[in-house]
Amino acid sequence: MLCAAIVVAAGRGSRAGGALPKQYHSVGGQSVLRRTLAALCAHPGIAAVQVVFHPDDAALYEAACAGLAKLRPPVAGGADRQASVQAGLEALADLAPDIVLVHDAARPFVSQALIARAIAAGAEHGAAIPGLPVTDTVKSVDDAGLVSGTPDRAGLRAVQTPQAFSYDNLRAAHAAALAAGRMGLTDDAAVMESAGHNVQVFEGEAQNVKLTHPADLARADAALTPRLDDVRMGTGFDVHAFGPGDHVMLGGLAIPFSQGLDGHSDADVGLHALTDAILGALCDGDIGAHFPPSDPQWKGATSDRFLAFAAERVRARGGVIAHLDLTLICEAPKVGPHRDAIRACISEIVGLPVSRISVKATTTERLGFTGRREGIAAMASATIRLPEETLPEETETP
Template identity: 50%
Template structure:
């Protein structure tokens, strides 16, 4: 029996007025990635997720494109004036080729885990919808005009979270029937009012919703405390010199009486770096992704090879921590150009200069490099992944 298809709708159409920032909160930085990017990441490599689609506010297209660069996502959908309108817009965008299941997740929840996703999906085997939540453990009081005026029983109460899971046609029908009903605060309530069965699964304390500036600081502390595993990747490349070509090293054109032979721009340093990045995720080498037999890569700028490797790394929620690079060339002298190369590597890799090592040396006249017949480069990168 084939596995059910499942699309994730990440609702990111809010303006975030309560947060008090000029930039909508879903696009704010959280330890080097936007809140929205971190909310999306856990779904991208989940084996049961078919695709991820964001619902964004009109006018946020540039924010979205910058925040999602390098991720393999379905095209975004423009949302409406309310959350319910936005979810319905996302569901309607999927209706032409409907999945079996859909998960609806808040963009302001950047700490969802695979375990939580698994529990929601498992519950959908037996129910029309699934709600993750946490039992209310604090005493509840009703307050009016600044005075405590009563107690509320917490028996049977849970704090609702996302992702909420649904059988697709069930939630689409419920949204269509209740369109414009402003009394409903989330999607499981629409399904419940329509007579659907809603299962409850354990939520997670860490799965907080970023609503105030304090929440962003809490999310950063929580994320920073999570264990990570580390991997290293090694890359090496060598190209023969060619008198009729420009010389590119690290994305910078270097004045020299020769360049390097190759199908692309033959940037030996960026080729070694690309191989090192690909090695951290077992994704082959540069020739697998950009074969020299393919004419579209003739003369290509090698920075795009690095960006492609970083995209694959990001899809696996990998984070580049450090890059150590060496150039082996008899000439030209690399020292005068070191600053420019490091600056370009900063742009490509998104790393500060203290996390980029760049060294250069000669071969003391020995071998092919010593005879100025070629230039070689080596790259060693360190990458971390969620443990």
């Protein structure tokens, strides 16, 4: 049987707060709508997905659906949910599916198993909805807020989506409701009931929650964001001698000076030390392993490329840089006047707030090669956070 899905995404979601409709809020790095669409598009039993959206959200929608298969061109929704679903049903007329699922855009946790149960139940019964037993006591109240009754919760169900129906029957039921002026029905089961159809309830899922309020979005974001419990620190050290030139590169900043620094690249001791600190925290070799001085392509290269590379290695592992600390060791030039500019340069290279970047300077009290003004040294530390790895269990050697 041919099955299509309608995703209702035209609402404004004002209760969720913020400038965006709730279906375009980011949870775990992706929009709510994209997560919902990806789940439906991934199911082999669904041939096509029809989104009903608000035309004002066209740019947001295009970003949310980029790269997803099975999506038909979106259609504009109506004044309420009932009208929006009817618009989606009419848009599917050329496909004429046997079964249609209707799903809320704001339910991104729908599982493949629940989708499969919905398709099967819709095919068997012609009208089926997922539901959960009500565990709280429910009260009826009057306009004054006084309790007027206590329904038996044994006969109550909290209803979810996707709801599954015979396409022809649901389309006819919507047309009949419109003709009779029965408007404001809050789900498609109610539309089918109004047309005299029986609606079967099948097992829903507790995690298939609808995101409505700001707290719902916050909980969803926390649930979908990996826990970065593997905290690591690495250190780096670098030295470059003075040579001919009229400036030195320190922390990505060109500082006017009577000499330059000798090196295969631009000899930025600060960025080299930071690069090694990050690579050290990753246990990923050192700067020489990734950018060997024997390779002519790195002759004169700017060191921001090295540091950006190391930062990207952290992101590729699903981690973040939490803090960078750089100490420059030299008698001259004076670093203090340039400290904030250096921090800003590093911030731009690694994508870390300036508040998480420390730059300090010291001398060796005229001792050693830096004290004799023969060059500059740098020490750095990097703190990163990675997702906790599951380590293999140790086995005893017999």
